[in-house]
Amino acid sequence: MKKMNLTLKCILVMSVIAIVSVALLAVANTFLVPAKSSGLNDKVIARLQTFCPADSYNDLTDTYADEIEKFNSENGDNYSKINGVYSAVGGDNDGNNIIEADGPGFQSGIITMLIAFNGETISGIGNRTYDTKNTYWKDHVEPNWDNVVNYFVGKSDLGSASGKDLNTGATLSSNGILKAVRLAIDFNKNINGNVQKPEPEEVTDSDILEKLKAMTNSETFIKYPYKVNQQVNCVYVDNTGSVIIDALGAEGSFGGCNLLVMVDASSKTVLKVTPIRMDYQVYGEYDASGLDDPDVLTNHFKGKNISDIDAMEKYLSPATGATESSTGLKNCIKNALKNIDGFLSSEWGSEVQTNE
Amino acid sequence: MLLSIVSIVIAGLITNNIVLVQSWGMCPYLGVSKKTNSAVGMGLAVTFVITLSSIICWLLYNYMLVPLKLEYLQTIVFILIIAVLVQIIDIVLKKFSPSLYNALGVYLALITTNCAVLSTANNSINSDFITMLVTAITTGLGFLLALILMAGIREKSELSKTPKIFQGFSIALIIAAIMAMAFQGFSGFNIDVGSYKLMMMGGALWL
Amino acid sequence: MSNKMLLNKRIIKKTALGGILENPVFVLVLGMCPTIKASTNITDAFALGIATTFVLICSNVIISLFRKFIPDQVRLPAYIVIIATFVTIVQLFLASLLPDLNQSIGPIVAMIVVNCIVLGRAESFASKNSVLLTLIDCTSMGIGFTLSLLLMGAIRQGLIALNFSIFSTTAGGFLVLGLLMALFNFIMMTVEKRKMQKSRAGLNEEVE
Numbered sequence: 001m002k003k004m005n006l007t008l009k010c011i012l013v014m015s016v017i018a019i020v021s022v023a024l025l026a027v028a029n030t031f032l033v034p035a036k037s038s039g040l041n042d043k044v045i046a047r048l049q050t051f052c053p054a055d056s057y058n059d060l061t062d063t064y065a066d067e068i069e070k071f072n073s074e075n076g077d078n079y080s081k082i083n084g085v086y087s088a089v090g091g092d093n094d095g096n097n098i099i100e101a102d103g104p105g106f107q108s109g110i111i112t113m114l115i116a117f118n119g120e121t122i123s124g125i126g127n128r129t130y131d132t133k134n135t136y137w138k139d140h141v142e143p144n145w146d147n148v149v150n151y152f153v154g155k156s157d158l159g160s161a162s163g164k165d166l167n168t169g170a171t172l173s174s175n176g177i178l179k180a181v182r183l184a185i186d187f188n189k190n191i192n193g194n195v196q197k198p199e200p201e202e203v204t205d206s207d208i209l210e211k212l213k214a215m216t217n218s219e220t221f222i223k224y225p226y227k228v229n230q231q232v233n234c235v236y237v238d239n240t241g242s243v244i245i246d247a248l249g250a251e252g253s254f255g256g257c258n259l260l261v262m263v264d265a266s267s268k269t270v271l272k273v274t275p276i277r278m279d280y281q282v283y284g285e286y287d288a289s290g291l292d293d294p295d296v297l298t299n300h301f302k303g304k305n306i307s308d309i310d311a312m313e314k315y316l317s318p319a320t321g322a323t324e325s326s327t328g329l330k331n332c333i334k335n336a337l338k339n340i341d342g343f344l345s346s347e348w349g350s351e352v353q354t355n356e
Numbered sequence: 357m358l359l360s361i362v363s364i365v366i367a368g369l370i371t372n373n374i375v376l377v378q379s380w381g382m383c384p385y386l387g388v389s390k391k392t393n394s395a396v397g398m399g400l401a402v403t404f405v406i407t408l409s410s411i412i413c414w415l416l417y418n419y420m421l422v423p424l425k426l427e428y429l430q431t432i433v434f435i436l437i438i439a440v441l442v443q444i445i446d447i448v449l450k451k452f453s454p455s456l457y458n459a460l461g462v463y464l465a466l467i468t469t470n471c472a473v474l475s476t477a478n479n480s481i482n483s484d485f486i487t488m489l490v491t492a493i494t495t496g497l498g499f500l501l502a503l504i505l506m507a508g509i510r511e512k513s514e515l516s517k518t519p520k521i522f523q524g525f526s527i528a529l530i531i532a533a534i535m536a537m538a539f540q541g542f543s544g545f546n547i548d549v550g551s552y553k554l555m556m557m558g559g560a561l562w563l
Numbered sequence: 564m565s566n567k568m569l570l571n572k573r574i575i576k577k578t579a580l581g582g583i584l585e586n587p588v589f590v591l592v593l594g595m596c597p598t599i600k601a602s603t604n605i606t607d608a609f610a611l612g613i614a615t616t617f618v619l620i621c622s623n624v625i626i627s628l629f630r631k632f633i634p635d636q637v638r639l640p641a642y643i644v645i646i647a648t649f650v651t652i653v654q655l656f657l658a659s660l661l662p663d664l665n666q667s668i669g670p671i672v673a674m675i676v677v678n679c680i681v682l683g684r685a686e687s688f689a690s691k692n693s694v695l696l697t698l699i700d701c702t703s704m705g706i707g708f709t710l711s712l713l714l715m716g717a718i719r720q721g722l723i724a725l726n727f728s729i730f731s732t733t734a735g736g737f738l739v740l741g742l743l744m745a746l747f748n749f750i751m752m753t754v755e756k757r758k759m760q761k762s763r764a765g766l767n768e769e770v771e
Contacts, residue, residue, distance in 0.1 A: 017641050024648060025651050028656075032656055379599040383592075431673060432644060474677050475674065521752065527741070529740050
């Protein structure tokens with residue numbers, strides 16, 4: 001009897017100690033968030049010198065603090081945001097901006113990139129840090145860094161690029177880099193004074209125009225800058241009142257996508273789908289590449305509303321086992337359907353309805 | 357790959373020796389290095405613990421702590437693993453090799469508080485599996501090497517006359533200092549002339 | 564009644580001076596690793612000393628508080644978890660609020676959990692004594708440790724500034740510590756000798 005008491009007591013005491021300790025640490029951990037290295041220090045300056053040489057650099061992060069906060073709340077999240085702005089002083093790059101932006105990395109890590117701009121064109125790119133758990137970076141991105149640099153330098157828009165285009169073999173990290181660079185490009189436009197209050201305008205981008213024409217047989221489209229953070233980029237309407245939503249979707253690491261979804265406003269069902277960008281990865285048998293096709297997607301989603309989509313199977317053929325990609329696509333379509341009412345009741349939506 | 361393994365081995369054994377260059381593991385080092393036999397036994401035991409604990413800690417960290425976002429429990433989990441490992445070795449040695457068990461005595465339990473073990477475990481999570489494995493094994497062997505060398509010198513110095521104030525740990529530390537200089541010197545470290553002169557004077561005085 | 568009070572005062576005095584008479588670094592020869600690693604300059608030395616003292620006091624007071632509730636069999640794992648908890652708190656604090664300091668002493672702070680001083684005092688003192696005595700003992704030990712670190716830190720920083728670069732390496736650390744130990748021994752021996760001479764003189768007086 002006494003022996004059992006002792007063993008029980010031991011277990012009880014150890015459990016109490018363990019629980020109290022873990023609880024205490026969990027509380028401490030939530031309050032004591034590790035400070036991220038930020039701003040200009042010697043390491044960063046040395047890095048800047050390698051791709052944007054200058055006599056010195058100014059830290060403009062405080063000057064643009066308000067813009068950064070606004071931009072981040074509209075476009076960023078915990079893993080992707082703008083961190084800082086620096087400007088090069090003296091030398092060939094005098095006056096150029098360098099934007100520091102975060103993108104999501106491997107295993108919930110963060111990739112911090114430094115992107116140098118000449119006006120609105122990327123003139124150089126480097127990384128500030130990467131998560132040290134990230135052997136993928138060391139093994140894949142770093143050896144192929146030239147590919148990465150060559151890809152970005154000279155571009156002022158990334159269009160529908162996705163991680164595979166960087167040719168590093170580390171698609172996830174590449175997607176993270178892309179996200180950071182996209183944010184940097186947009187933010188750079190902001191502070192270069194190029195963003196006024198957005199107005200609806202006629203679509204001129206040939207890629208998008210081609211896709212839109214294939215969906216409705218119309219010739220002209222108006223782009224309405226109706227934006228819902230991480231759900232809707234903008235809305236296109238043709239001269240017959242057909243509404244095509246430029247929607248975003250995400251799920252895990254492989255489900256990011258950007259689709260054009262033509263929606264029937266009254267029944268809130270899908271009419272047609274055309275992909276702009278899909279962040280899937282071909283990984284073993286998880287091959288979602290077959291879904292990157294307007295006919296395949298339209299077949300899957302035509303006539304469905306939100307509850308129909310929720311009732312769809314876990315992965316969409318021809319993909320087998322690419323659950324995240326399939327879920328990401330479904331999320332994207334749902335985002336379009338969710339926001340059709342919001343668009344129609346917005347200041348621009350009323351314009352559209354009177355057209356019909 | 358082979359070249360990086362070779363460089364890890366050389367670093368672990370000499371140029372980045374855990375005791376003489378990184379100065380982890382001093383307490384047991386000074387304690388056990390008096391006799392060569394116990395030094396060898398201790399060194400092998402420590403190598404075993406470092407290797408096994410690094411592997412287990414690496415696996416637990418990457419496949420349990422990180423996915424569950426419990427990285428802040430790293431210290432507690434790692435030291436408990438080491439303590440449990442040492443306890444297991446204690447029981448196993450007692451049963452299968454009582455002579456070694458007795459030779460190590462209290463220092464077996466002290467492997468738990470050996471900074472070298474926890475330090476290697478903490479660094480293991482920064483590498484991939486193979487690098488971690490090679491680093492762990494060579495770190496342990498580096499410890500063994502430093503122990504054997506120290507034991508050899510101390511056994512001899514016991515026979516010569518040492519001034520009373522230097523007896524015990526003081527002289528051990530000075531010997532360690534000279535060895536550390538040698539080990540570090542292999543990595544091309546530049547000791548300035550002034551320090552050299554000081555060392556020569558001190559050495560001459562002692563002799 | 565007054566005898567007991569006298570005894571208590573003596574014990575308190577002895578415990579309070581433990582940091583010097585039983586200096587963890589120079590006498591007990593515990594906590595070697597951080598002494599070598601963190602003594603290259605005064606800032607590191609001071610920071611590590613304070614961190615260690617914090618863990619020492621917090622963990623040992625708790626252990627002393629609950630010493631009657633912790634069964635002997637689970638003594639060590641219990642102490643280890645308690646100590647490790649406080650070490651983690653210090654680590655989180657450093658990483659969050661003092662990131663620059665964290666760069667230099669981060670890995671060393673992580674080793675406080677295996678610092679022989681903390682576990683050693685828990686085993687030998689906190690598990691057997693009242694909370695008040697433990698508090699005094701730990702404060703004294705902690706201060707003693709910090710002062711020893713500061714001493715080494717000052718010496719090494721001074722020597723490095725005089726361009727003896729060897730003292731920024733481990734070898735230099737060993738050397739300084741070894742010499743300081745010899746010095747400490749010398750002082751202790753001299754004090755002992757004087758004490759013996761005094762008592763012998765006292766004895767002689769009595770005889771005469």
